[in-house]
Amino acid sequence: MQQTVVEHMDRVAEDVVALTLRATAGDLAPWDPGAHIDLSLPNWLDRQYSLCGDPAERDAYRVAVRYDPLSRGGSEYVHRFLRPGRALGVSLPRNHFPLVPAPRYLFLAGGIGITPLLPMMRAAAAAGAPATLVYVGPSPATMPFADDLLRSYGDRVRIVETGRHGRPDLHALAATLPADALVYCCGPATMLAAAEAAFPAERLHAERFQPVARTFGPDTAFEAVCARSGDTVTVPADESLLDALALSGRPLPAGCREGICGSCEITVLDGTPEHRDDIGAPEGRMFPCVSRAVSPRLVLDL
Template sequence: MSGYEAELVVERREPVADGVLALTLRHPLGERLPAWGPGAHVDLLLGPGLERQYSLCGDPADRTSWRIAVLREPAGRGGSAHVHERVGEGDKVRVRGPRNHFRLEPSPRYRFVAGGIGITPILPMLAAAETAGAEWTLLYGGRTRNSMAFTEELTRYGERVTFAPQDETGLLDLGSVLDGLPDGTLVYCCGPGPLLDAVRKRCPAGVLRFERFQAAAQPTGGDAEFEVVLVQSGRTLTVPVGVSVLDTVRAAGVEVLYSCTEGTCGTCETDVLEGTPDHRDSVLSDEERESGETMMICVSRCRGRRLVLDL
């Protein structure tokens, strides 16, 4: 996890689709920014209660600037509206990161599937796959062609990219790219929850890598209180029913990094030293969940009576 946090300047602000703004951020003194890889995101600290995560969608080799894209969501919680209405060229925004739970793993071939603003973490993955000489295709869907960001940028890849606006082609034809996958293929998907669920149903075990921008539905009921032992702090706390580990440790005065509080950003990831987490996040892979080595304390709980955490 990167501990970098700084005020960056909005060097460029440009519309890249209906309701989507791309921001190019630079350090005001021209300092180099931390390195990052495809799939990484940063936190924009827009104000009290307005911390939002956006995927980096520029060139990882460019250490002078970061590019993000922000979809305005009328039914959102205010972060995207703030960016669209109050952040202009020359303004400073506080940024933390980068962080990456959606890394591009080496593979001889890839199938990329993006829905809407889910194209943002996929963009640098395509360039990396191209550089590595991998065989790949992208299926990119959206409501309308005008709502789909970076289409002009993607045309340079020719027939490997299939654009599928829903008003022209209907729902994405997932079978055309996911059925009969050759051995060694990895599938990377980012987009709305229903798209991710549909892709998961079609993919063989172990081949899918995905990122959610919205939290997955969580189980309700059946929770029980449990104990958390905080090794670094020397504290033992009780986590009540209906209260998160995050809220419990913060109420006890233990400082921890957090952001989304929905299990989607990975900021609050904490090492588990003993006990079995009840994972309820939308970040960790199946393998990471099975290992039980870390958990997102904003949403995940305990499968038992006691967890020992590195806090």
């Protein structure tokens, strides 16, 4: 865990505050566009936020937090109780939404989904790759960083006010998209669904706020063998692997508990996991907050 202090809190839109987190000593871990971090808040919650600052600034991170009226305690704490000068623990950056080199880009942002795309737009411009940003929101007052983007990139940024213009026609955008362009999209589920319907899957990279609703077979019990100790943990049908490991004295970092943040990732040495995450677990890895087992047992590098 890295140690930071809240240096600034800036209101960047209605119900959105940007936090500048300064390292208490030395540099913070490096990161690339698309990365996110966990904030360990003083109310005992860990919450994930996309890094939206400049990767070249090594002694500070920047994130933006929108207040959610249905908050589970994270955004409410940040907006109501967090103040400059407060110490915060911060995880190492993780990146499940990396910017892949390409000749050109189309970025699609909805509301607070602009945050991971800000450093992507900056990186594309620095690399000399043509990039266009379509930024969608109810009104400019609700859209963080809209003015900064227009000042920096001019007509390469298109602001779409849904209150006045409705939603953008993504199929029309797809029809004019050059064949060598990649599309990066972050926003609400409706925007992601529209993007998936409009753009070829092999050219679309998307990051979700919430998991996709999917149906799996009935949960069954299985065994998890901890290879380092040789101990076996029984995972009941009504309990997650993450919780079973914690109850056995092997707690793991856990942020979202929905299979979208990646904080609980573990290595599988043997057996077949049933992947239920929205990240796309790499070979030999799994996310025990949601994923289970197809085989009767899993051997874990624990």
